[in-house]
Amino acid sequence: MYNSLELNESVxxxxxxxxxxxxxxxxxxxxxxxxxxxxxQEVFLAYLQKRPVFENSEHEKAWLIRTTINKSKNMLKTxxxxxxxxxxxxxxxxxxxxxxxxxxxxxxxxxxRIPIHLHYYEGYSIQEIAAILQSKPATVGTWxxxxxxxxxxxxxxxxxxxxCL
Numbered sequence: 001m002y003n004s005l006e007l008n009e010s011v012x013x014x015x016x017x018x019x020x021x022x023x024x025x026x027x028x029x030x031x032x033x034x035x036x037x038x039x040x041q042e043v044f045l046a047y048l049q050k051r052p053v054f055e056n057s058e059h060e061k062a063w064l065i066r067t068t069i070n071k072s073k074n075m076l077k078t079x080x081x082x083x084x085x086x087x088x089x090x091x092x093x094x095x096x097x098x099x100x101x102x103x104x105x106x107x108x109x110x111x112x113r114i115p116i117h118l119h120y121y122e123g124y125s126i127q128e129i130a131a132i133l134q135s136k137p138a139t140v141g142t143w144x145x146x147x148x149x150x151x152x153x154x155x156x157x158x159x160x161x162x163x164c165l
Contacts, residue, residue, distance in 0.1 A: 011047055018061060019044075021122060022068045028117040029072035031106055039071045046071075065132050069114070104154045112147030115140050 019040055026036035046067055054060040105116055118124045118132065126144070130137040 007051060011044060015044060018064050022064055025065060025068050026072045028113055039068060039075060042071050043067045100155055104151050108147055108150060112143050115143045116147045119144055
């Protein structure tokens with residue numbers, strides 16, 4: 001257990017290190033930056049309330065990501081979230097190529113979008129993604145391969161480029 005000062009410092013460090021990553025993960029689920037920021041706040045509030053003790057920094061990061069995913073899914077289940085018409089996010093500040101790719105990734109089904117985000121945007125390995133999503137590594141590999149195929153069909157790629165399955 002932490003004392004109050006250690007807990008505050010631990011949360012502050014986690015906030016500095018992981019808040020942007022957690023917002024991106026929540027955004028991949030919710031497709032709305034305000035909702036993603038709200039989920040990230042809820043995650044850090046849960047950190048303060050539950051006072052979890054971690055084995056190391058990777059364990060802490062995994063807990064934060066898992067909690068972000070769970071809270072994002074919970075938000076998607078709420079009645080008001082299902083009934084509203086989300087306003088598309090303004091991504092005009094991005095270069096056109098990045099905007100096209102991000103739009104294509106966000107248009108993917110959740111089972112492809114989340115592994116692609118974790119792998120390409122957050123740098124997780126297939127084994128780490130499998131642990132986070134509580135799935136088998138082979139399943140995650142399949143989701144990544146299928147997601148890449150869908151993206152290639154949507155946004156194209158080099159003609160002589162091979163897709164690794």
